[in-house]
Amino acid sequence: MTKRNPGAAYPSPLTKSYLKRVLELAAISFERGWHPGTGGNFSVRGPHDIAWVSASGQHKGEMGLGDFLPIHVATAAVSSGVYRKPSDETALHCAIYRQDADARSVLHVHTPHTVALAQAPLTLASNEMLKVFGLKTHESSIVIPILPNTQDMQTLGHTVGPLLDTALKILVLEGHGVYAWGANPDEAMYRIEALEYLCQLQFYRRPSLSVAGS
Numbered sequence: 001m002t003k004r005n006p007g008a009a010y011p012s013p014l015t016k017s018y019l020k021r022v023l024e025l026a027a028i029s030f031e032r033g034w035h036p037g038t039g040g041n042f043s044v045r046g047p048h049d050i051a052w053v054s055a056s057g058q059h060k061g062e063m064g065l066g067d068f069l070p071i072h073v074a075t076a077a078v079s080s081g082v083y084r085k086p087s088d089e090t091a092l093h094c095a096i097y098r099q100d101a102d103a104r105s106v107l108h109v110h111t112p113h114t115v116a117l118a119q120a121p122l123t124l125a126s127n128e129m130l131k132v133f134g135l136k137t138h139e140s141s142i143v144i145p146i147l148p149n150t151q152d153m154q155t156l157g158h159t160v161g162p163l164l165d166t167a168l169k170i171l172v173l174e175g176h177g178v179y180a181w182g183a184n185p186d187e188a189m190y191r192i193e194a195l196e197y198l199c200q201l202q203f204y205r206r207p208s209l210s211v212a213g214s
């Protein structure tokens with residue numbers, strides 16, 4: 001159970017409902033193998049410039065509401081009176097919330113096909129799934145923003161803002177994983193699923209997988 005002082009923030013009813021939905025989605029993505037080790041992290045933005053970010057080192061198959069910690073979006077600092085450590089990638093969650101006023105939830109997962117194939121530039125074209133990213137027709141293309149991986153999330157949190165695509169609402173860290181966000185947790189999940197599906201298709205279309213003689 002998270003320790004808080006009496007003045008620490010508590011989630012609003014809507015924030016709490018979004019956090020419960022994140023827990024359901026976390027269970028789904030854990031079952032899909034998208035959280036090896038304790039990989040991945042999640043958050044929901046509530047009122048008063050507070051985001052609720054999953055705790056560091058939390059096993060994604062065993063999460064509860066008490067495993068989300070109140071973080072000040074402006075500074076990425078944990079609220080006073082909270083004695084657990086938030087995710088190492090808290091600064092990136094806060095950068096997304098600062099850059100995109102419409103973002104209410106951020107999900108970060110280690111989807112294998114996305115990690116395997118996502119090397120800049122990654123252009124995805126001519127597929128129905130593109131509509132998940134706001135495109136009106138499958139007869140178009142998108143370029144997925146990809147950044148080099150880093151262990152210095154504090155610096156990345158301070159510099160990533162202008163590189164975030166607030167229309168596509170997705171970002172890949174090369175060789176690491178994917179961040180997606182939306183007006184609610186499900187919107188973020190749809191983007192993760194769509195990108196993983198499109199990368200999976202590219203994987204199956206590799207020439208080296210062609211059947212000899214076909």
Ligand SMILES: [Zn+2]
Pocket residue numbers: 039040041108109110176177
């Ligand atoms: Zn990660």
